[in-house]
Every structure is written in structure tokens, then in C-alpha cells.
Amino acid sequence: MELVSESYKITRTFPDFEKFGLSNQMNRCAVSIPSNIAEGSSKSTDKHFNKYLENSLGSAFEWETHLTIAFNEGYLSEEKIKELEEKIKQIQKMISGFQSGLKF
Known part of the structure; x- marks a missing residue:
């Protein structure tokens, strides 16, 4: 959840033309990370839960890619x-570690 807040905070500083582009994509990815974990936790088997953890991990890697793009475009400091x-x-490590502890 902290990453979601951080994502919204930094994307507010991006140029206005990024509002429906990179800013939107970054925030959607950030929100997707905890949302998939929350939704997956309601599933009845670890196998189903793992699918949601995979989606969450994918969003985390996607967010990292968007972060690199933002830096390359000069929107973020080093x-x-x-x-x-x-x-x-x-x-990413926490999600992967959580996946390793599942039994399916």
C-alpha cells in the first residue's frame, strides 16, 4: 500500500501530457499489486492463490519498467x-518468498 501512495505522489509531478499515459499505467500497476494479493487471499486453494500472486508479481515488474521509463524521460532524479x-x-522478493511457502 505504501508503494501505491508513493506512485500517486510521484506521478503528480509528471508532465500533464502523461496523465493518461505513463502516470495512469504506473498507478494502475501499483494498485494491482496489493489488490491481487487481497483478492487471491480469498481463494480456497493455494494453487488459485498462487495465480493471483503471479499477477501481483507481474504488476510489480511492470511498475519497475515504468519507473525506468520515467527516469529515462527525466521525470525522476537518480x-x-x-x-x-x-x-x-x-x-518482488516478498511476493516470491510468499509463493515459495505455498503448498500445491
Whole structure:
């Protein structure tokens, strides 16, 4: 959830023409990460839950790609991208670790 707030915060600083482009994509990915985990937690088997964790992990990697694009376009400082890359990589590791603990 912290990443969602961070994503909305940084995309507000992007140029106006990115409102329906990169900003929208980044925020949708960020929201998708915890949303898929929440939805998957209601599933009756670990196999089904894992599918939602895979979707969440995919969104995390997609968000990381958008982050790189934002940096390459000059929307983020080097300091900010390093901070956010560390956060997203930690989330990716946590999701992968969670998947490893499932029994299916």
C-alpha cells in the first residue's frame, strides 16, 4: 500500500501530457499489486492463490519498467529512482518468498 501512495505522489509531478499515459499505467500497476494479493487471499486453494500472486508479481515488474521509463524521460532524479527501485525489488522478493511457502 505504501508503494501505491508513493506512485500517486510521484506521478503528480509528471508532465500533464502523461496523465493518461505513463502516470495512469504506473498507478494502475501499483494498485494491482496489493489488490491481487487481497483478492487471491480469498481463494480456497493455494494453487488459485498462487495465480493471483503471479499477477501481483507481474504488476510489480511492470511498475519497475515504468519507473525506468520515467527516469529515462527525466521525470525522476537518480536519488528517487534508486529509492523506489529498492522498494519494488523488496516487494518482488516478498511476493516470491510468499509463493515459495505455498503448498500445491
